[in-house]
Amino acid sequence: MTIPDALTTEAGPGLRIRTSRAVFGAGLLGGIATTSGIALTATSGWLIVRASERPPILLLLTAIVAVRAFGMARPVFRYWERLRSHDAALGDLAARRTTAYRRLIPLTPARLGRRGRADLLTGVVDDLTDVVDAQVRVTVPIISALVATVVATIVLALISPVAGLIIAAMATLIVPVLALGWWLETGSQQTLLRARAEVARVTALVSGNAGELQAIGAGDRAQSWLAAAHAELCRAARRQSHGRAAATGLLLLLTAAGTIAMAVAVLPDVGSTISTPVAALLVLTPIALGDAVSTLPDVARALARSQASAVRLRTLLGQPSAVSATGTLSAQATAGIPPDLSVRALTAAWSGSTPQVGPLDLNVPGRTRLAITGPNGCGKSTLLAVLARALDPSSGRYQLDDQDALAIELGQARRTFAVLDDEPHLFASTLRANLGLARPGSQDADVLDALDRAGLTQWFAELKNGLDTIIGEGGRGVSGGERARLGLARALLSRRPVLLLDEPVAHLDHATADAVLGDLTRSATEQSVIMVSHRRDGLAGFDRVIDLSQQTVDPH
Amino acid sequence: MSRPFDPRLLSQVPATRWPVLALGAIGVVQGLATIALAFAVTDLVVSVVESRAVLTPGVWLAGLFALRALLAAASELVGSWAGLRVSTVLRERLLGSWLTRDADSRPEAGRAQALATQGTTSIEPYVARYLPALVSGAFLPLLAIVTLAFIDWPSALIVTLTVPLLPVFAALIGRTTQDSTQRRWRSLSALSGHFLDVMRGLPTLASYGRAEAQVDSIATVSQRHQLATMKTLRLAFMSSAALELLATISVALVAVTVGLRLAYGIMPLSTAMLAILLAPEAFWPIRRVGTEFHSAADGAEALNDVLAEIDHTVARPNFAGATVSAPDDDQTGVEPSPVVGKGIGYGFPGAGTQVLDDVSFDLPIGLTVITGPSGVGKSTLLELLAGLRRPSEGTLTAPRSHLVSQRPFLTPGTVRDNLTLGNDCDDDEVWQSLRLVGLDDMVIALPDGLETRLGDDGFGLSAGQRARLTLARAALSSAPLLLLDEPTAHLDDESAYLAHQLIQKLAELRTVVAVTHRPELLSLADEHIHLTLRPAVNLAGVPS
Structure with missing residues (x-):
């Protein structure tokens, strides 16, 4: 068994995936536990055969002690291995979360896709x-199995070279199985993931x-959508279960042959x-070995899964930032006063060189309320x-008042804008x-x-705990309209x-959408x-x- | 979970019987093969020891291993199939139940979605892994003990006495650690939720320049998460090790008595070997039930919730006074059916006041217009007629209907998909209907015509276009009762004129009930129901 790809490849700068010494140690402990299990059998x-030869009991004592030791060692070392491996994995998870998060910051939001970022x-x-x-499901079992088979091979080879062989x-032969x-598993995984996502979408x-759906008598049609998604899911899952079925069955045949x-x-x-x-x-050793490796088909599944995850992470985190942070000027615009925005012959693209917008000229004087519509894309x-x-423009100019927006220090330039999208997040x-x-530092009165x-106003009046009310996951539920308004309140508070x-x-229904936009244009x-x-x-409230x-x- | 297996699954959802039965059958045959294999192994080892020919035991061993290999592969395939079969059938039943239930008896949207997606999915491992473990946990120990009883009763006795210690011991550990475990799980889920929360909120944090500030808190919380998880895991691993030790000691007891009898020459080698091989088969299946249960606990809970939802009886105590019926012959086409209400009252669940009180009507074929100030219950009355809500008082008879609500459903599919929702009309009829609402030119101009996809929730269409599209869909419906809630509120006068013409035409053959503020539509009405705010009561059809 080679060390799996997922553990050795690099997933973007600072996110090297590695097998730590602790995990390696856990694998050795697991090896001792597995070996003990084989030795026990x-x-x-x-012992049984020796006992049947009726030697003096004393002669059996060493073997009895050995059997007991192996019987005790298996659970004890397994326990120790599980503690070590899980602790190491959790430590690694903590480190990797921080790294991935840090890596994501400069990629947010431009590199996270247009919709469904959450x-x-x-x-x-x-x-x-x-x-x-x-680490827990692949590396440790593989090292354990490796240790156990090496020890078994050496011990048996010492007794009889052909047995060792x-x-x-x-x-x-376990390796090709x-x-x-x-x-x-790998071949069917993508299809299965897609099928699961489709079932979730239709269900939602x-x-x-x-x-x-009931109102328009489309209940049966809706059921047929679900049935179609389910049929696809069952097909994909059947293909995937072939992998485990084959591996599990073949390992047993291998045990018989051995x-x-x-x-x-x-x-x-x-x-x-x-x-x-x-x-x-x-004669009992191959059976015991077969028993010890019978859980290895789980390794194949876990490996296929983590490899796919590693590839996704690498692709996402390996992207270049969408914006250069080379600006050094400080913004001239007076604090709180909306600057005049203007773009000249602007083109831009999320990726590639084909512009997705422009060339475009646009002037937005301070305090304008501008609505931009147009079809998808x-x-x-x-x-x-x-x-x-x-996102950096591909070409053209972008000015805030008389300053080149790109020359302004990035943090300062961004502080000019409060961005509100269709999924404002409410933290728990x-x-x-x-x-x-x-x-930061705002007073309750401002909030x-x-x-x-x-x-x-009305919504807030009904909260028993006022500003101390817990919202977000696990807290008080809010409707889509309330969520949009909370996002708006946050944007207004930022000044x-x-x-x-x-x-x-x-995501709001028509009436709510109109009401929210009305309040927005009135208050901003x-x-x-x-x-x-x-x-x-x-769009009545827009200029x-x-x-x-x-x-x-613009021709002018 | 109170019971290891909930028999309601099989009685309420018969489609799950086969998968569960198949799993059980494979488990039983696997148990038999395992016991038989112990005999074959014994035979082979003894043959080698006694230097006899190994051909016969070898063939037996190979055959039985091949059988077990087949069974193991079948168990994987059937397990995966059964898990999916049960979870998908339950999901279909669940949504089927919600699609036929009235609004007040459906669970709240967030909970409903969680149950129908993650909930039913978590039933998969419950069926695919836990149930087979349960079958072998119940059957294999029994089979091992019975076999032992035949070949060596003292060993059978020892196993019989020690096997029950396993579940008892497990329950004891569980009980003494229950409180601390639950407390830990709660704090654990809060800790692990933190990272997810911060990640999902990253776009928000980044846009207000607060993302960097969270790096330290992620590190701190992750470390606390690690410590808390390890505390919980240590306990779980410890109890699992203790159970294994208990099983090992029990098997050792068997081995000691067997060894002594061997040494005194009062037991043949083959019996001793068999006893040693069979004894562990009584213990490990029970331990596996415990392991698998941990990963299937969510599924067991979800199964409970899903069954409760499917079993839901519509009756609500305070609704005892109402009767709702549908004429028997309402399934066939546009046959006129009576729409009769007597003394209908309705109050939202939990609200003290009645929205509607003592409303009576008898609606003929033709156009009935409902008017009244906002909040008087016009939309609610339409929902009652559509069967989406049940009246709390009075009797209501209404046939199959098609309701165009104020927030009509549009699927993220093609224009055709949306127009043929709830009907089976062909393209000619679809175009005809589009022409009647004046949308045909717009659809022709679309890049892919009827094949053009509408975005989430029908984006890309203006409110007026949505209204006309859903009216066109209503015109395609074969329901004998059409219910329209403000069908022309978002339309300009020209489009509204077309829509009103269409509504009048539709009312020639069936009962059409429209809520509207438009006087032009009211002027076309055959019947007029005006609802007034309290003191409620009102209404009979007043011919206009």
């Missing part, structure tokens, strides 16, 4: 766990809209060079990311902390004022002079507001609405 066989980040958390899991052959299992869609080979090889020498108790020991979000300094914390993060302006809104009401009086939206209605797909370079 083999020496028991020896789900993508949840995937990162799971992938990190899977990669670390490989048989064990060595058995151990060697596991490789086959791994190959079948149907369970979230049960009433509306045992019979051993019996046939030993038989001529029994009574001459090999004593009868030793013959029993030799016309570059609305790309433009917004450039304005927010989350107090309402105060959730809003206050936008402006209350922001809540008022975001249209949450950043330009509000950039990226489809802020995308001191700021510039630039919103991109698919919707072409509910200007442009359709980006029809916007080009």
Whole structure:
């Protein structure tokens, strides 16, 4: 067995995946436990046969002590191994989480995809766990099995070279069996993941809209969507279970072959060079070994899983940052006063060289409320990311007042903008902390004022614990509209002079969406507001609405 | 979990019987093969020891190992199939139940989604791994003891006396550590939730320049998580080691008595060998049940919740006074059916006041318009007619219906997918319907026509286009009762005119009930129901 790829390859700078000494030590401990298990069976066989020859009891004592020692050693060393390996893995997980998080900061938000960033980040958390899991589920069992087979081979070779050879052959043949299992697992994994994601999507869609589906008599149709997704899932899972089935079955056949080979090889020498108790020991060893490696097919699955996770992490974390932090100037704009934004012949792209927006000319004087609409793919979000300094333009100029925006120190430039998207995150914390993060040191009065302006007066009045109410995961539930308004309150509290809104009401029903936009345009009086939206209605509060797909370079 | 296996699964969801039965059958045959293999191994070892020919025992051993290999492979395949089969059937039943239940008896959306996705998925390992372990845990020890009893009763006696110690010991450990374990799990989930929370919130943190500030807290919390997890794990590993030790000691007891009798020459080698090989088979399956249960505990809990949901009876105590019925012949086409309500009342669950009180009507074929101030319960009345809610008082008879609500469902699929939701119309009918609402030109102009995909929740369409699209869909429905909630509120006058024409046309053959603020639509009505705020009561059909 080679050290798995997932443990040796590099997943972006600072995220080297390695087998630590502690994990290696745990593998050795596991090896002792596994070896003890094999020795327990083999020496028991020896003891029984020796006892049947009716020697003086005293002669058996050494063997009895050995059997007991092996019987005790197996659980004790297994316990020790599990403690060591889990502790090492958790320590590694802690380190890797910090590294991955740090690595993600400069990639946020531009490199996290356009939609569903929270789900993508949840995937990162799971992938990190899977990669670390490989130490406990892959490295440790492999080292253990390696130690046990090496010890068994050496001990048996000392007794009878041919016996040692048989064990060595058995151990060697385990490798292609596991490789086959791994190959079948890896091949089906992507399909299975996709099938599972589709089932989850359909389930969420149907369970979230049960009433509306019922209203239009589409219940049966919805059931048929689910049935189709399930059929695909079952197909994918069947393919995947072939890997484990093959590996598990083949390991048993291998055990049978080893045992019979051993019996046939030993038989001529029994009574001459090999004593009868030793013959029993030799014949039982392949069975005990087969038993000890019977859990290895789990290794193939865990390995396939962690490798896929490592690849995803590497791809994500290995991306270059979308924005250069070379600016050094300090912003000239007076604090709190919205600057005039202007772009000239601007083009930009998330990746590659084909511009996804522009060339574009646009002037947004301070305190303008501008709505940018247009069909999917016309570059609305790309433009917004450039304005927010989350993405560098490919060409053209971008100015804040009279300054080149790219020349301003990145942190300062970004502090000009409060960005609100369609999934503002609520942390599992107090309402105060959730809003206050936008402006450290803000007073309760400021927070209350922001809540008022975001249209949450009524909602807040019903909270028994006021600003100390715990929201987010595990806390008080909020509706989609309340969530959007809390995001708005956070943006207002930040007092950043330009509000950039990226489809802020995308997930809300029509009436709520209109109400939220109404409150937004009413309360954001001191700021510039630039919103991109698919919707072409509910834009009454905006000074200007442009359709980006029809916007080009200004002839003036 | 109170019981190791909940028989309600098989009685309530018959489709799960085969998978569970198949798993059980394989487990039983595997047990038999395991016992038989102990005989074959004994035979082979004794043959070698006694220098006899190994051909016969060798063939037996090979055959039995091959059988076990087949069974093991089958167990993997069937386990995976059964796990999926049970979880998917349960998910289908669950959604089927929610799709036919009224709004007030469905669980809250977040809980419903969690149960239907993660919940049912966690039942997979419960079925695929835990149930087989349970079968062999119940069957193999019994079989081993019975076999032992036949070949060497003292060994059988020792095993019989010591096997029960395992579950008792496990329960004792469980009970003494229960409190601290639960406390730890709670703090553990809070600690492990922290990183997920910070990660999901990273875009928010980054946009307010607060991301760097979290690095230290991630490191600290991760370290605390490591310490807390290790405390919990130490306990779990310790009890698992203790159980293994207990099993080892029990087997050693068998070995000591066997060894002594061997040494005194009162027991043949083959019996002794067999006893030694069979004794452990009585112990490990029980330990495996414990191990697998840990990973299947979520599934057991989810199974409980899912069964409770499927079993849900619609009756609510305070609704005892209401009767709802549908005419028998409402499944066939556009046959007119009576729409009759007598003394209908409705209050939202948990709210003290009635939204509707003593409303009666008898609606003929034609257009009925419902008007009234906002909050008077117009939409609720439509939902009652649609069967989405159940009246708390009175009697209501209504046939199959199609309701266009104020937030109609649009699937993230093609325009055609959306228009044929709830009907089986062909493209000609679909285009015809689009023409009637004046959307045909827009759809023709779309890049892929009817094949154009609408984004999440029907993005890309204006409110007016959505309203017209869903009205076109209503026109395609064969339901004898059409219910329209503010169908033309978002439309300009020209589009509204077209829509009103269509509504009038639809009302020629069936009962159409529309809630509207538009006087033009009201002027087309055959019947008019005006709901007023308290003192409620009102209403009979007033011919306009």
